[in-house]
């Protein structure tokens with residue numbers, strides 16, 4: 001199964017989705033193949049996963065966690081976006097957040113956690129999407145091996161492509177466990193902040209200021 005998977009789908013960048021979501025048969029095959037590789041890895045690390053009551057099911061557990069959770073966004077379709085007509089021609093900034101961010105660092109395979117704020121400047125004659133969809137979009141792009149700089153861009157480009165607002169801003173503030181649990185052992189208060197701006201939000205400093213001011217209020221309340 002792993003061979004046919006490999007032939008069907010050439011390897012691609014860690015945070016790129018496959019062209020087509022995995023079928024349930026392919027998903028099962030991927031989990032089985034990954035389980036065997038994790039068994040092999042634990043053998044190399046001299047961990048007894050056959051008899052030890054703690055690690056007996058660990059290879060399968062880790063394989064399922066990666067395929068079904070941590071990397072699920074690569075193997076599934078993006079969330080369907082429900083859009084409503086902008087009936088009252090609302091054309092001011094809408095800001096939503098904090099949205100929980102749970103991702104995995106592509107460099108070290110360690111968790112990244114924090115929150116996102118998204119600012120949308122709707123087009124007066126365009127459409128508005130349901131608020132909960134922003135949370136789902138963040139989840140979808142976070143569920144893969146990521147770096148934070150690309151995560152904000154991917155979320156932003158997807159919202160721009162699917163809903164064409166007049167402007168958009170995506171901000172993520174997150175803790176990287178590859179910095180807190182290894183290497184420099186940084187404090188858990190050490191965060192990384194990345195912002196991405198599109199359309200009018202990239203062009204108009206006043207809008208950018210308004211977005212950042214509202215983010216600060218939302219983050220204080222979190």
Ligand SMILES: [Zn+2]
Nearest residue numbers: 105107108178
């Ligand atoms: Zn890292």
